[in-house]
Amino acid sequence: MVKLFKWLKKYALLIVMLLLLAAPSVTSQYEFYVVQRGVQNAIHVLGLLILIGYSGMLSLGSAALLATGAYTYGILLVKVGLNPWVGAALAVALTTFIGTGLALPAFRLAGPFLVVTTVGFGEIVRILILNMEPITGGAYGLAGFAKLLPSTRWVYYLMVAALFLIAIAVKRIGESRLGLALKSLREDEVAAEVMGVDVRRAKMVSFALSAMLAGLSGVFLANLTGYLSPDSFTAAESASYLLMVVMGGMQSVTGAIVSSIVITSLPEVLRFLSSSRLLVYSLVLLVYLRLNWVRTGKGSLAGLMKTLGFPLGTGRAKDRS
Amino acid sequence: MVGSTNTAREVLNVKGLTKKFGGLVAVDDLDINVKEGQICALIGPNGSGKTTVLNLITGVYKNDRGVVDFAGQHVQNLPPHTICWKGIARTFQNIRILSSQTVFQNALLGKGYGNGGVSILQTALNTKKYREATAACTEEVDRILEFVGLLDLKNEYARNLPYGKQRILEIARALITGPKLLLLDEPAAGLNSQEIHALMELIKRISERGISILLIEHRMEIVGKLADWVFVLNHGAKIAEGTFDKVKEDPAVIQAYLGRGGR
Ligand SMILES: Nc1ncnc2c1ncn2[C@@H]1O[C@H](COP(=O)(O)OP(=O)(O)OP(=O)(O)O)[C@@H](O)[C@H]1O
Ligand SMILES: [Mg+2]
Numbered sequence A: 001m002v003k004l005f006k007w008l009k010k011y012a013l014l015i016v017m018l019l020l021l022a023a024p025s026v027t028s029q030y031e032f033y034v035v036q037r038g039v040q041n042a043i044h045v046l047g048l049l050i051l052i053g054y055s056g057m058l059s060l061g062s063a064a065l066l067a068t069g070a071y072t073y074g075i076l077l078v079k080v081g082l083n084p085w086v087g088a089a090l091a092v093a094l095t096t097f098i099g100t101g102l103a104l105p106a107f108r109l110a111g112p113f114l115v116v117t118t119v120g121f122g123e124i125v126r127i128l129i130l131n132m133e134p135i136t137g138g139a140y141g142l143a144g145f146a147k148l149l150p151s152t153r154w155v156y157y158l159m160v161a162a163l164f165l166i167a168i169a170v171k172r173i174g175e176s177r178l179g180l181a182l183k184s185l186r187e188d189e190v191a192a193e194v195m196g197v198d199v200r201r202a203k204m205v206s207f208a209l210s211a212m213l214a215g216l217s218g219v220f221l222a223n224l225t226g227y228l229s230p231d232s233f234t235a236a237e238s239a240s241y242l243l244m245v246v247m248g249g250m251q252s253v254t255g256a257i258v259s260s261i262v263i264t265s266l267p268e269v270l271r272f273l274s275s276s277r278l279l280v281y282s283l284v285l286l287v288y289l290r291l292n293w294v295r296t297g298k299g300s301l302a303g304l305m306k307t308l309g310f311p312l313g314t315g316r317a318k319d320r321s
Numbered sequence B: 001m002v003g004s005t006n007t008a009r010e011v012l013n014v015k016g017l018t019k020k021f022g023g024l025v026a027v028d029d030l031d032i033n034v035k036e037g038q039i040c041a042l043i044g045p046n047g048s049g050k051t052t053v054l055n056l057i058t059g060v061y062k063n064d065r066g067v068v069d070f071a072g073q074h075v076q077n078l079p080p081h082t083i084c085w086k087g088i089a090r091t092f093q094n095i096r097i098l099s100s101q102t103v104f105q106n107a108l109l110g111k112g113y114g115n116g117g118v119s120i121l122q123t124a125l126n127t128k129k130y131r132e133a134t135a136a137c138t139e140e141v142d143r144i145l146e147f148v149g150l151l152d153l154k155n156e157y158a159r160n161l162p163y164g165k166q167r168i169l170e171i172a173r174a175l176i177t178g179p180k181l182l183l184l185d186e187p188a189a190g191l192n193s194q195e196i197h198a199l200m201e202l203i204k205r206i207s208e209r210g211i212s213i214l215l216i217e218h219r220m221e222i223v224g225k226l227a228d229w230v231f232v233l234n235h236g237a238k239i240a241e242g243t244f245d246k247v248k249e250d251p252a253v254i255q256a257y258l259g260r261g262g263r
Helices: A002-026 A030-055 A062-080 A082-103 A105-109 A111-133 A152-175 A177-187 A189-195 A198-227 A237-247 A253-269 A271-296 A300-310 B050-057 B078-086 B103-111 B120-126 B129-150 B163-176 B193-208 B218-226 B253-257
Strands: B010-021 B023-033 B039-043 B067-071 B087-092 B182-185 B212-218 B229-234 B239-241
Touching: A002 A030, A002 A152, A002 A253, A030 A062, A030 A177, A030 A237, A030 A253, A062 A111, A062 A198, A062 A237, A062 B120, A062 B129, A082 A198, A105 A111, A105 B239, A111 A237, A111 A253, A152 A177, A152 A198, A152 B050, A152 B120, A177 A189, A177 B103, A189 A198, A189 B078, A189 B103, A189 B193, A198 A271, A198 B120, A237 A253, A237 A271, A253 A271, A253 B229, A300 B023, B010 B050, B023 B039, B023 B067, B023 B212, B023 B229, B023 B239, B039 B218, B050 B182, B050 B212, B067 B182, B078 B087, B087 B163, B103 B129, B120 B129, B129 B163, B129 B212, B163 B182, B163 B193, B193 B218, B229 B253
Parallel strands: B039 B212, B039 B229, B087 B182, B182 B212
Antiparallel strands: B010 B023, B010 B067, B229 B239
8 A cells, every 4th residue: 555655656747647648538628628727727836836835935926927928929929920939939038037027026025025015916917918908908808819839739738748847847956956945945044045045046046937937838828718818817816826836735746736737627616606616715725724734733834824924933034043 | 272373364353343233232343353273262141242243244134333354355244145155154043954854955955055056957957967966965965964973864854853963963054065164153052961072072073174163152161171262242242352261260251240140
């Protein structure tokens, strides 16, 4: 039993990837669409894994970066008439650039203050999209851009391949010294900087990597839906991405992928609940945290509280002796 | 040892260092000198500003006035990681290890940010260059862990270590940064007498490696046995300095300690 568990753990990523490759053949067209969205979300969530899971910087503005990637791709194709691949590359580049800028407030702010800043950023981007109608299509949305590859199925395979490579990269970064430096930000920033970790640079790298993946995910989103609307990029969306990271176990790459796909399909499974869906989300999150708490003694709840910047116990974070 | 240090070069030269917290002058116009290969001690009653001095030297706090020269360069008010790279390492009075990481990972943190000149892309691709850099690093960390006697606990989670071993781990982490000057903030606090004995041996062995040491310590028997030179702080100001035997007879020092209830 233990052996089987170990084996599963070792090959979990590979198994998930094989299942994903098989998905188009065994699902209905609608189910396939949900899986596609799940994979696309997973790319985004792996970025958040670096930012939130590794580095402990809580962002609730990630949907805005997703929007930046998606809209830049759409606008470059529709309004400028670029080739889809060039458009995609520029979209990812621009999103990375803007996302890296978000690290600036994180130099001085942490915990709830950083959360509020990122929420603010998310709203600004959404409102800009709504109001710059000539470019973005405003509330009517933006449509009419080409896909990277002619068939949806090939876009899907491209996405799965990208997800696989990204998953391995994120995992390796997590195990490397760079990953350790990022994790030290989360645990004890003062100790980290005194041990020679360039805290600002580490924060910038963390924001840059996560923004890059958000941008890429945005490009794929545009490819999947063929239509973009500001409604897909609300703060509530950002919250559900956070949920995906947390449910995936904060630092587990495979966990993040599985939880992204499961949570993406949740609204479809829970469709009958309609507007009380968010309530169910919160309940699921609470139950999960509670269970994890019982299992590990403190585990994720403590981790999340710390991420949110609530001092646990004595508030050691501010103590510098 | 004491005699030879007169001719030795200065490693750390602090002049006129001042730090205020609101109305409280935590460090007041302080001059300190540490020479190459010396073990110096910084003593003083509780709240006299010892830890603040370390925070100022390592850049955790910005000072209000004064100069900190390290190996002939101004280092005051540089970012902490830059000061670390220049060769000043420290430990903390309240242990600050990463409790959810292993002993090895904690020590590895002393290597600072990044993968030793290997890019993120190389890391992600697991290239030969990255693997070689990692292997070299692992070897170096293992050697230091062996030096402090923690190698057999390498894969243990840091939170599972007994308190005394956590303190040693912090010293190991500091050594891995490759310091010329090591600042120790009450390394013996909370240790039993056996552990204190081992700690003192370790500090001597570190000193033999040519690393200068500035030690904050409350226990006079440790200061007496280890320190070549002692600085005494009271209310942030230096009230005496000299060899331990001289300083302990100093009326101002006796007064400072007696005034707080006779330590
Ligand atoms: N961040 C801070 N903000 C305000 N006051 C501070 C701060 N850090 C230290 N102090 C004050 O500065 C004074 C010196 O503190 P410090 O920690 O340097 O003393 P210490 O000599 O290390 O004492 P101990 O022996 O108890 O460790 C104390 O009065 C302390 O309350
Ligand atoms: Mg102190």
